[in-house]
Amino acid sequence: MLWHAANAEQEKIYLDVLTKAFADLGYFDKKNAQLLHKFPAEIPERFRALARELVEDKVDVIIAVTEQGAKEVRRATSTIPAVVVLTPDPIRAGLAESLARPGGNFTGLSLMNNDLTGKRLSLMKEVIPNLSRIALLTDIGTASSVPAYVDAAKTAGLSLKSITLTEPDSIDVAFAELARDRFDAAIVFGAMMFNERVRVGSQALANKIPTEVIIAEMAREEGVLFSYGQDFPEFFRKAAIYADWILKGANPANLPIEQPTRFKFVVNMKTARAMGLEFPASMLLLADEIIE
Numbered sequence: 684m685l686w687h688a689a690n691a692e693q694e695k696i697y698l699d700v701l702t703k704a705f706a707d708l709g710y711f712d713k714k715n716a717q718l719l720h721k722f723p724a725e726i727p728e729r730f731r732a733l734a735r736e737l738v739e740d741k742v743d744v745i746i747a748v749t750e751q752g753a754k755e756v757r758r759a760t761s762t763i764p765a766v767v768v769l770t771p772d773p774i775r776a777g778l779a780e781s782l783a784r785p786g787g788n789f790t791g792l793s794l795m796n797n798d799l800t801g802k803r804l805s806l807m808k809e810v811i812p813n814l815s816r817i818a819l820l821t822d823i824g825t826a827s828s829v830p831a832y833v834d835a836a837k838t839a840g841l842s843l844k845s846i847t848l849t850e851p852d853s854i855d856v857a858f859a860e861l862a863r864d865r866f867d868a869a870i871v872f873g874a875m876m877f878n879e880r881v882r883v884g885s886q887a888l889a890n891k892i893p894t895e896v897i898i899a900e901m902a903r904e905e906g907v908l909f910s911y912g913q914d915f916p917e918f919f920r921k922a923a924i925y926a927d928w929i930l931k932g933a934n935p936a937n938l939p940i941e942q943p944t945r946f947k948f949v950v951n952m953k954t955a956r957a958m959g960l961e962f963p964a965s966m967l968l969l970a971d972e973i974i975e
Contacts, residue, residue, distance in 0.1 A: 685733055685745060685752040687824070687874040689724035696900055700916045701746075704923035723752070725822070725875050734759040744926045749874050750776050751824040757789065764935045765789045766925045768918050771796035771828045773940055782940045790935040791925055792918050793942050796872075796897070797831035803911055804832075804839050806948075807868050807895055809966055810908070810955075816866045818892075819845045820857055822873035832870070851879045855886055862890035872897045880904050884954075891958055902949040903974060908960070909950045913943045947971045 684701070686694050698720070702712070710716040719742060723729035734755040737745050745763055747753035750770035757765070757778060771794050773779045780786035782793065808814045819832050829845045836843035844866070846857050854876075861869060869892050871883055877898055884906030887894035896902055897912035921941060929935055949972045950962055967973065 684718065685721050685723070685730070685737060685747045685756060687725060687749045687752060688722060688878050690722050691720060693878055694720075694722070697748075697915065697919045700919045701923055704920040705926075708923060708927045710923075710927070725824075725878070727751070727823070730755045731758070738763060744929045746922050746926060749824055750778075750827070751874075753778055753789065757787075761788055763788060764929045765791075766922050766929070766935070767791035768922045769794055769915070771825070775827065779940055782942065784937060785940055786936050788935055790929075790938040790940055792921060793940050794913055794918075795942050796828050796912075799897075799912070799946070800828075800831045800835035801838065803870060803895060803897070804835055804841060806909070806911055806966070807870070807893070808839065808841075809963055810960060811867055811893060814841065814867050816842045816844070816864075818857075818861050818866050818869040819843060820848060820854075820869055820871045820873075820876065821845070822848055822875040824875070825873040828872075848873075848875065851875065851882065854879055854882050858886035858890040858892055861892050866892065868893040868895065870895045870897075871901075877901060880907075883907065888954065888957060893958060893960060899947045899949045899972070902951055902972075905951070906954055906957075907951055908954050908958070909948070909962075911948050912946060914945055914947055917945075918943075950974065 688694050712718040721733040723733050730752050738759045745756050745765040747756045748768045753767040765788055770776055773793050778789045826847050871894055880901045881904055884904035888906030893908045896907050896910045898915055899910050902910035948970050950970045951974045
């Protein structure tokens, strides 16, 4: 497993899900299987070095959690089967020829993020009817999704500013700038942003910037307004299933890449009250979870 954070504690939410998913399939670490966990700490050079380590260890299958990690695995090997878990578009990333027939050593799951940009902007417009200026805060690993948001913002008649953050301290600076420049809202996503989800929430609240995220687990932090996105724990459970298929002889070139069929909408009412915002009743009826 090529993760993205610095250690097992930072990855605990999904590492626990993945480990249990393997156990449910009959794979128990240090008993009948060996699970190698590599943590690059969001450092590009470490993604590359750890991908090479996994190849040199001659593992039977590699699970690359993020697109950045998957690209380094692809660079390191064209023969060891690999499963990508979280990538906006595996075809655009060069990991597969098509969703139905990936054609190489990669298969897995697609976040289909770029197809959800319009929906995410429309949800924010429902909460803030006079929405005009919105910021997009991403990290280097998810910058490929920016053009889709730019296009969706133009269609929605919104002014969008994209900011790519390179280190945790830049989160504080970015939110302060958004408040100073009177932005109406922000959409935040990326592996680093997930690691720093407490900081994202506290800065959003301190600067009174209504903030939408794409991961339900981030929406539970005070200061984040709501989330709309995929069921991330389910993605990790399915990644284990893909690995199991491969270990039992399936060829990744012929395993279709799965797209999500269910999206979670989580509303943080505590944050809404703190910011003096109200969710329309119609939105609350659609929520999968409401945090009071």
